[in-house]
Amino acid sequence: MIRSRLLLVLAGLLAMGVARADQYRSEVKELDSVPQQAPQKSAQQQLQTTTDPYAKALLLRELAAQAVAKKDYAQASRYLEQALASKALSGIAAEQMRRDLSQLYLAGGDFKRVLPQLEAQVKAGNAAPETLVALGAAYVEQKRFREAVPLLQKGLAAVKSPDASWQRALVAALFGAGQEKEALPVLETLLKRDPSQRDDWMRLAAATIRYGSKERAQAVMELANRMGFLDKPEDRLRLVQLTAQIGAPFEAGSLLQAWMQKGVLKADAANWKLLAGLWIAAREAVPATAALEQALKLQPDAALYRQLGQLRLDREEYAAAADALHKAVQRGGKDGNTLLALGMARYQQADVEGALLAFREAAQFAPARKLAAEWVRYLESGQAREQALAAAAQRRQRGDGGFQLSGRMSGESFALSSGQQASVTLGESGGDPYTPIGADRPGSADGTIPAWTGGLAKGGSPGARLANPYAGDKPLFTITAANAAQYRGRLTPSHQALLARYPGYQMPVYPTRRSVAYPQAIYDATKANVGKARLLGSDALEGAKLGVPFPRPQSGVEVMWNHRTRYRGDSVDAQSTQAVVQASGRLQTLKQIERVAFRYGNLRAPADLSKSNILLYYLTWFGRSRNDTDFLVLVHETANSEENPRDIWVLPPKINKMFRIPPVGYDQPFPGADGLMFVDMIDMYNGAFDRYVWKLTGKREIYIPYNGYRLLDGSVKAPDLLRPGxxxxxxxxxxxxxxxxxxxxxxxxxxxxxxKRVFYVDEDSWNVVLVENYDRQGQPWRFQEGHLLAFYDAQFANTAPVFTYDLKDGRYFANRLNDRDPPPKYGEAMKDSEFLPATVKARYGR
Structure with a gap:
């Protein structure tokens, strides 16, 4: 492991000849006369004719150097052994020759012979770093790892830039000694110097899995995969499993399916079963069903049939569900839950006799007895058949919806159509599948989500309220507590919680309108950002300009940067109302005024992040009216907060002085929100990303608040809108x-x-529209619901109003209410100078 370094040292020692003359000064002898010139003979010839022991020793040293040059280390060792055996050298020269001989033994793998010499040199003290490392490496070869570690550490510490082979010897010793945790920084240093060594990556992954976090281990394995080092099936499966364990089953499933399709992992029953589990965890029923069917073709199993039946049941595919559940029972999977599910699947097909048979069998199992008995009574009541037939007649055929694998980790693009089962098609077909900012252009397979055709055209009058372009739309249906189970696959857990908690809570669902459009300059800039924008860290953006930085996001934090930098007009001057609504219905209201100059998203003069580390200037104040300033805050938001954190100044009430304060954010309370909202919940999320690990779990089709023009057109007043709960x-x-x-x-x-937080980000606008916030015990706590609106007068989208629910105590907070306030002004000219602290103090101070 360290031989290459030792041989270089040894070759230098033996080949320099007179360069080591200072170590042999005691060997100089005075001759009586100058000898005559003789023909030059080779060292071997001279050795045969020379009788002087001292001359023989020097010739033998020269021959050893020649043997080293030919990499004949055994012969070189024999020459030095003969030279030392002559006892013709002084103590200093003999000691150096013993060191050289030790290096040769080590190079030739003769550790048994080298140990005494190396141990003697180390014991004598002041051993050279090479000697310490050589002895440590010898101990590693003999599996004496605990003895090797301190020697190697000492040798490495004595050299400013140690050879990589020395570091690898230390890693081997640490692993052998069971000190893998101490090997982590050494391996990281090695890979920074030379990332091309597969063994280093695999060792780092192994140590990180055992002593680091799963997130870090997954990142190491993913990088090793990108380097092309995961060439063994067990390593590839380890990456898949780690990816799932860190909470990204969609990415894990995409990677596993891609590898199975390409043939680098076997498409056997075990891998199909694993794939099905990943898709189930990712809540992707279509590919999960396909994977289970493939696994069952290869290895029929009652548990897999039960899983398949439950998936089919959840998707209201009752005939296929009944078939799978019946096969599960036939193969020995007869238990109360399976029989209950089989009974329900049969009932939904109006097969009352078959359902009765299943429920009667289920009643024989204690856990299912009570529920099964209730079903039996109902089915025997005489009304069951008619009701089942009526329900079956009204039931709509459910489409599969579109499904696309993630190519983030595999480096390729994959598409899985609704008609496919387990096959995967590489590449794209039929024109550009993406919108100019990176959304999926096509609609869903069942047509519920239409294709994007450009969004709303620019229109409206500046300074006027937006008219509702969809005023003629009627609700398709309304989700209530009574029918929520029917739609649960497309509801967030928080919406399900609100439906369960409040009997009057409802969600009117309208036709989907993909209304968002941006200026052409944003589309052009987004295209130009591809391949240029990058993150130096979670909070450091570079290379992006004006448009969406990451239209093909590869990570959760890239999606969040798209939200943070989305276009919202060059500037905004807005007044709005915010209100805390107590559980009793009591209101506490406050006005908020905001003036924002966007520097990154600015069509007239977009910021160059390489020259100006500013995303935006933000000025806000609160009071009973626009001219009644209770508290004022000025913010300079940066694109690289690792280099320069955001700058913040405050102007407290009744004190005519701007105070610069440390950067605030995270979970510091937002003014006037009664503790319901934190600073980093402004704009759904803002500020640094460093307190979380951001995981991209994939895409979903869900019901979200969209195109709610009625909330801002003045027709619904806040007192009527804000009700208890x-x-x-x-x-x-x-x-x-x-x-x-x-x-x-x-x-x-x-x-x-x-x-923990879960963010739902609209694909057409990169706006965060819903956020589920959990407490530190993992319980649901705060739910943010932003009603997304396409501001077609200025060609951007934003959430207004925003409701933040406390799912524990029944209060909620509403902000960006605008029923009585003047419409916001977008795009007015704002100078950077008006956001200087001195200017702000002069203009707004008292």
Missing amino acids: HPRQDVMRYELHRVWVIEALEREGKRHSFG
Whole structure:
């Protein structure tokens, strides 16, 4: 492992000849006369004719150097052994020759012979670093790892730039001694110097899995995969499993299916079963069903049939569900739950006799007895058949919806159509499948989500309220507590919780309108950002300009940067109302005024991040009116907060002085929100990303608040809108849209009041529209619901109003209410100078 380094040292020692003359000064002898010139003979010839022991020793040293040059280390060792045996050299020269001989033994693998010499040199003290490392390496070869570690550590510490082979010897010793944790920094240093060594990557992965976090281990394995080092099936499966364990089953499933399709992992029953489990965890029923069917073709199994039957049942595919569940029972999977599911599947097909048979069998099992008996009584009542037939007649055929594998980890693009089962088609077909900012252009397979055709055209009058372009739309249906189970696959857990908690809570669902459009300059800039924008860290963006930085996001934090930098007009001057609604219905209201100059998203003069580390300037104040300033805040938001954190100044009430304060954010309370909202919940999420690990879990089709123009056109006043428990829901509008789903888990060593957060990001606008915030015990706590609106007068999208629910105590907070406030002004000229602290103090101070 360290031989290459030792041989270089040894070759230098033996080949330099007179360069080591200072070590042999005691060997100089005075001759009586100058000898005559003789013909030059080779060292071997001279050795045969020379009788002087001292001359023989020097000739033998020269021959050893020649043997080293030929890599004949055994012969070189024999020459030095003969020279030492002559005892013709002084103590200093003999000691150096013994060191050289030790190096040769080590190079030739003769550790048994080298150990005494090396141990003697180390014991004598002041051993050279090479000697320490050589002895340590010899101990590693003999599996004496604990003895090797301190020697190698000492040798490495004595050299400013140690050879990589020395570091690898230390890693081997640490692994052998069971000290893998100490090997982590050594391996990281090695890979920074030379990332091309597969063994280093595999060792780092092994040590990280055991002593680091799963997130870190997954990142190491993913990098090793990108380097092309995961060439063994067990390593590839380890990456798949780690990816799933860190909460990204969609990415894990995409990677596994891609590898199976390409043939680098076997498409056997075990891998199909694993794949099905990943898709189930990712809540992707279509590919999960396909994977289970493939596994069952290869290895029929009662448990797999039961899983398949449950998936089919959840998707209301009752005939296929009944078939799978019946096969599960036939193969020995007869238990109460399976029989209950079989009975329900048969009942939904109006097969009352078959359902009765299943429920009667289920009643024989204690856990299912009570429920099965209730079903039997109902089915024997005489009304069951008619009701089942009527329900079957009204049931609509459910489409599969579109499904696309993630190519983030495999480096390729994959598409799985609704008609396919387990096959995967590489590449893209039929024109550009993406919108100019990176959304999926086609609609869903069942047509519920239409294709994007450009969004709303620019229109409206500046300074006027937006007219509702969809005023003629009627709800398709309304989700209530009574029918929520029917739609649960397209509802967030928080919406399900609100439906269960409040009997009057409802969600009117309208036709999906893909209304969002941006200026052409944003589309052009987004295209130009591809391949240029990158993150130096979670909080450091570079290479992007004006448009969406990452239209093909590869990570959760890239999606969040798209939200953070999305275009919202060059500037905004807005007044709005915010309100805390107590559980009793009591209101506490406050006005908020905001002036924002966007520097990154600015059509007239987009910021160059390489020259100006500013994303935006933000000025806000609160009071009973626009001219009644209770508290003022000025923010300079940066693109690279690792280099320069955001700058913040405050102007407290009744004190005519701007105070610069440390960067605030995270879970510090937002003014006037009664503790319901934190600073980093402004704009759904803002500020640094360093307290969480951001996981991209894939895309989902869910019902989200969209195109709610009625909430801002002045027709619904705040006192009528804000009711106890929740706002008036009959005036809301929800649509089915595709969203990116990001899971944020508290990073190790960091702390936030929310231990976990789940973000739902609209694909057409990169706006975060819903956020589920959990407490540190994993319980649902705060739910943010932003009603997304396409501001077609300025060609951007934003959420207004926003409701933040406390799922524990029944309060909620509403902001960006605009029923009585003047419409916001977008795009007015704002100078950077008006956001200087001195200017702000002069203009707004008292």
